[in-house]
Amino acid sequence: MSWLIEQIRSALLALKASPLRSFFTVFTIAIGVFTLIATKTAIQTLDNSINNVISSMGSQVIRVNYLPSVRFSDGDEYRNRKPITLKQANDLQEAFSGSMRVGMSSATWGKSVQYYSRTTQRENRFIGVNHDYFSVLNLDVGEGRVISEEDVLFSRAVVVLGLDVATVLFGEENAVGKDVKIDNRSYRVIGVAKTRGTPMGQSLDKFVMLPITYFVNVLGYTGRARTVDMYVESPSEELIPLAVDEITGAMRGIRNVQPGEDNDFEVETNESVIDQFSGFISNLEMVGLVCGLMALLAAGIGIMNIMLVIVRERTREIGVRKAVGAKNGTILMQFLIEAVIVCQIGALAGVATGIPAGNLAMNMLIEVETAIPVEWVVGSGLICTVIGITFGLWPAWKAARLAPVEALTFD
Amino acid sequence: MSAVISINEVGKRYIMGTQKVYALRTVTLDIEENEYVAIMGPSGSGKSTLMNLIGCLDTPTKGEYLFKGESVGKMNDNQLAEIRNREIGFVFQTFNLLPRYSSLKNVELPLVYSGVPGSERQRRAQEALDHVGLGDRVHHKPNELSGGQRQRVAIARALVTKPSIILADEPTGNLDTKTGYEIMALFAELHRGGNTIILVTHEPDIAEYAHRIIRLRDGRIESDEVNANPRQPEAELAAQ
Ligand SMILES: Nc1ncnc2c1ncn2[C@@H]1O[C@H](COP(=O)(O)OP(=O)(O)OP(=O)(O)O)[C@@H](O)[C@H]1O
Numbered sequence: 249m250s251w252l253i254e255q256i257r258s259a260l261l262a263l264k265a266s267p268l269r270s271f272f273t274v275f276t277i278a279i280g281v282f283t284l285i286a287t288k289t290a291i292q293t294l295d296n297s298i299n300n301v302i303s304s305m306g307s308q309v310i311r312v313n314y315l316p317s318v319r320f321s322d323g324d325e326y327r328n329r330k331p332i333t334l335k336q337a338n339d340l341q342e343a344f345s346g347s348m349r350v351g352m353s354s355a356t357w358g359k360s361v362q363y364y365s366r367t368t369q370r371e372n373r374f375i376g377v378n379h380d381y382f383s384v385l386n387l388d389v390g391e392g393r394v395i396s397e398e399d400v401l402f403s404r405a406v407v408v409l410g411l412d413v414a415t416v417l418f419g420e421e422n423a424v425g426k427d428v429k430i431d432n433r434s435y436r437v438i439g440v441a442k443t444r445g446t447p448m449g450q451s452l453d454k455f456v457m458l459p460i461t462y463f464v465n466v467l468g469y470t471g472r473a474r475t476v477d478m479y480v481e482s483p484s485e486e487l488i489p490l491a492v493d494e495i496t497g498a499m500r501g502i503r504n505v506q507p508g509e510d511n512d513f514e515v516e517t518n519e520s521v522i523d524q525f526s527g528f529i530s531n532l533e534m535v536g537l538v539c540g541l542m543a544l545l546a547a548g549i550g551i552m553n554i555m556l557v558i559v560r561e562r563t564r565e566i567g568v569r570k571a572v573g574a575k576n577g578t579i580l581m582q583f584l585i586e587a588v589i590v591c592q593i594g595a596l597a598g599v600a601t602g603i604p605a606g607n608l609a610m611n612m613l614i615e616v617e618t619a620i621p622v623e624w625v626v627g628s629g630l631i632c633t634v635i636g637i638t639f640g641l642w643p644a645w646k647a648a649r650l651a652p653v654e655a656l657t658f659d
Numbered sequence: 660m661s662a663v664i665s666i667n668e669v670g671k672r673y674i675m676g677t678q679k680v681y682a683l684r685t686v687t688l689d690i691e692e693n694e695y696v697a698i699m700g701p702s703g704s705g706k707s708t709l710m711n712l713i714g715c716l717d718t719p720t721k722g723e724y725l726f727k728g729e730s731v732g733k734m735n736d737n738q739l740a741e742i743r744n745r746e747i748g749f750v751f752q753t754f755n756l757l758p759r760y761s762s763l764k765n766v767e768l769p770l771v772y773s774g775v776p777g778s779e780r781q782r783r784a785q786e787a788l789d790h791v792g793l794g795d796r797v798h799h800k801p802n803e804l805s806g807g808q809r810q811r812v813a814i815a816r817a818l819v820t821k822p823s824i825i826l827a828d829e830p831t832g833n834l835d836t837k838t839g840y841e842i843m844a845l846f847a848e849l850h851r852g853g854n855t856i857i858l859v860t861h862e863p864d865i866a867e868y869a870h871r872i873i874r875l876r877d878g879r880i881e882s883d884e885v886n887a888n889p890r891q892p893e894a895e896l897a898a899q
């Protein structure tokens with residue numbers, strides 16, 4: 249162990265001795281690792297956001313939106329699309345009444361909720377929903393009841409609180425039956441939702457739900473930025489394709505899409521979202537992997553060259569070490585460790601820059617959570633160790649094999 | 660048979676292209692424990708070659724070399740490395756210190772290779788540097804030391820594993836006369852302490868410190884004499 253530390257120390261010392269050369273060697277490795285890590289990070293952010301869409305609902309749920317749920321930037325192709333209105337949503341529900349349930353939601357952000365002197369942060373989603381929204385998305389209350397068909401029909405000022413909101417305002421007390429204020433309007437609390445967990449460190453319990461009719465008609469949340477999302481429950485997984493066709497047909501009618509024109513809305517299933525990106529993801533993965541490995545291969549050859557120069561430069565040192573008792577294996581290890589350390593520093597630099605780069609790049613395209621591809625970070629470390637050993641082996645072996653006298657008299 | 664070093668008709672031949680170069684033709688030689696031997700001879704006579712063979716840095720192309728009764732010719736690289744590490748301390752004309760390392764680290768080096776743990780290594784290296792009078796220069800790098808000080812560091816490195824044999828190839832070759840005498844005083848002290856010392860030099864006044872003088876010429880021993888009246892470096896230094 250102390251021997252290894254000594255080896256690492258002496259390797260670092262040797263790297264410090266010619267900083268510019270060490271920098272370039274490290275740099276070449278870093279480029280390869282950067283490519284690998286940045287690509288994988290980007291893929292993971294995309295995977296995450298797809299999984300967020302998918303895992304938020306059951307596999308039988310078909311989503312109807314006016315924009316795709318995962319998309320690259322707000323491209324021109326969607327610019328002319330109009331949001332889905334509550335009326336259109338109601339029409340669709342009408343069309344399938346009795347055969348499929350249609351959940352609806354329309355949301356805005358950044359609301360605070362007040363109960364006498366207590367107020368939450370302005371961080372809550374404020375979501376107008378209908379009765380079926382709860383059953384289709386498997387949401388349930390821990391206390392009280394969910395929003396009923398009558399609540400929606402009569403546009404009642406009632407709310408179901410997310411658990412975080414209820415906890416801040418009421419603590420251990422029962423919230424049901426109390427009146428809270430949002431934007432100076434009073435709402436009766438009818439239920440507190442069960443917790444939806446804290447995936448990725450972000451609580452999903454910061455929301456207030458109210459009847460969608462109140463949200464749209466009374467509060468007037470309509471227009472460009474306010475669309476109604478629909479969640480249609482297919483009777484079974486086998487019937488999903490059929491249901492998608494029926495929904496598409498009905499929506500074209502409702503939104504007056506002329507024959508021959510493209511849909512101006514999206515009908516998505518978990519499968520269709522995955523399909524939409526799987527090709528892109530696997531291509532990106534391939535390109536990243538090939539480019540990264542090629543760069544690392546090139547870097548490896550560079551390392552071999554530099555190590556050969558280093559061994560030549562340090563021939564006398566090798567002679568001295570052998571004269572005082574270094575064995576061939578020890579010298580071999582010394583240079584291998586040096587090569588591996590260069591590679592590891594490069595890997596570290598590549599990881600440290602690749603993760604932010606991948607995240608930043610994807611953040612410009614879609615809204616994503618920060619991702620860290622842990623397996624690939626570990627993998628890069630391993631690959632770099634293998635590269636250090638592979639390409640360091642020949643130079644290290646040359647060093648180890650030097651005859652002591654010749655090494656000592658070399659100049 | 661108390662000879663630590665027993666060389667029997669040993670030779671070293673190099674092949675350069677089609678030509679054979681005899682660095683050492685035939686040498687037969689015994690050196691006992693705690694001898695103080697100087698090897699002299701003109702340039703190219705094979706002094707360094709003989710020294711490297713004795714120090715197991717090189718292997719002969721003919722003859723037999725017994726080190727403490729064991730045949731060096733039959734040893735592999737690792738066994739030779741172990742002998743160099745434990746039994747032999749080298750001192751070179753050009754010091755051969757590692758430039759990036761402090762005195763202490765340079766002196767520790769042989770101990771690293773014999774697997775001595777860090778703290779003990781430091782203690783022993785410090786001790787060796789104290790011994791050569793450089794206890795206050797442990798953190799200096801070679802280029803921050805004078806030639807004489809560098810050679811003292813090299814001697815400390817040679818001593819640190821407590822080898823029985825010290826081999827020195829022209830140890831005073833790069834030093835001025837006075838510093839050379841100081842180094843010779845150090846060798847005299849080591850000799851009194853029980854070490855076997857073998858020293859290559861082409862300066863007769865340096866050879867006069869040894870108790871036995873071997874002269875080489877053209878790869879052969881020309882003469883091998885006892886020096887009945889070796890010089891006493893400490894006395895000379897004191898007299899100055
Ligand atoms: N690696 C080698 N290849 C070929 N010839 C060599 C080699 N090493 C030494 N020789 C030759 O062997 C002979 C003896 O060399 P050696 O170094 O032992 O001489 P030396 O007595 O130490 O001389 P000096 O006083 O100049 O140091 C020389 O003629 C030298 O050219």
Ligand SMILES: [Mg+2]
Binds near residue numbers: 707
């Ligand atoms: Mg010589």
